Amino acid sequence: MEIKKNADLVRRLLDVMEHDILPLTETGVAQGNKVFGGALLRKSDFSLVMAETNNETENPLWHGEVHLLKCFYESPVAKAESTKDMIFLSTHEPCTMCMSAIAWTGFDNFFYFFSHQDSRDSFSIPHDLKMLKEVFGLEPGGYNHDNAFWHGRGIFDIMATLPDAEAQPLLDQARRIRDRYDVLSEAYQAGKDDNAIPLN
Template sequence: MEITENAQLAARLLSVMQNDILPLTEKGVAEGNKVFGGALLRKSDLSLVMAQTNKETENPLWHGEVHLLKCFYESPVSKQESTKDMIFLSTHEPCSMCMSAIAWAGFDNFFYFFSHQDSRDSFAIPHDLKMLKEVFGLEPGGYNHDNAFWRGRGIFDIMATLPDAEAKPLLNQAQRIRDHYAQLSDSYQESKDDNAIPLN
C-alpha cells in the first residue's frame, strides 16, 4: 500500500510522538535510558499498533527501534499484522543497526522527527554519525534514503512541502515536541554517568 506524504500523515505522526511515545520515554529516561523511541502504525488508517522507547540499561542493543521490534515480535499482534502493511515511526533518524533491523523485519519505510545531526548537536549523542563515518565511510546524510529495502523520510521534509496554512499548526506542535525532548535530554545528560550503557 502506498503511503501518501501529506498533512494528515504528518499530523498523525506528531500526535503519536506526543501522546504515545513521549510518556514512555519520560519513564525510560527516569530509568537512565536515552530519549529515542518508535511506533508502528497501520498504513490503512494510521491507527497505532505499538509504541516503545529505548531500554539500553537492560541491553545496549535495545535502541528505541530495536526494542520496539523486540516487543512487537513478542506480542500476539505480530501474528495478526504484517510489517509490509505498517508505517515505522522513529523519533530520531535511525542508526545503522536500527536501519538494518527495519529492513530485516520487512518494513518498506520509516519516518523520523530528529535528524542524525540533531542527535549529535541538540542531544550530545554523536554515535549514529560516528558509526556511519567510521564503519561505512559515510558523511552525514550519506546513506541511500531510497533503496531496495525502504524509503526513509524526515517529518520536517513532509511539512516543508505543505502550504503555509497546513504547515503552521504542525510546526507549532513540532516545536512543543522539541521543547519536551530538550527537557528529557537534559535529564538524561545529568544522569548518564550513573548507568552502564557502553556508548552513553
C-alpha cells in the same frame, strides 16, 4: 500500499510522538535510558499498533527501534499484522543497526522527527554519525534514503512541501514536542554517568 505524504500523515505521526511515545520515554529516561523511541502504525488508517522507547539499561542493543521490534514480535499482534502494511515511526533518524533491523523485519518505510545531526548537536549523542563515518565512510546524510529495502523520510522534509496554512499548526506542535525532548535530554545527560550503557 503507497503512503500519502501529506498533512494528515504528519499530524498523526506528531500525535503519536506526543501522546504515545513521549510518556514512555519520560519513564525510560527516569530509569537512565536515552531519549529515543518509536511506534508502528497501520498504513490503512494510521491507527497505532504499538509504541515503545529505548531500554539500553537492560540491554545495549535495545535502541528505541530495536526494542520496539522486540516487543512487537513478543506480542500476539505480530501474528495478525504484516510489517508491509505498517508505517515505522522513529523519533530520531535510525542508527545503522536500527536501519538494518527495519530492513530485516520487512518494513518498506520509516519516518523520523530528529535527524542524525540533531542527535549529535542537540542531544550530545554523536554515535550515529560517527558509526556511519568510521564503519561505512559516509558523511552525514550519505546513506541511500531510497533503496531496495525501504524509503526513509524526515517529517520536517514533508512539512516543507506543505502549504503554509497546513504546515504552521504542525510546526507549532513540532516545537512543543521539541521542548519536551529538550527537558528529557537534559535529564539524560545529567545522569548518564550513572548507567552502564557502553556508548552513552
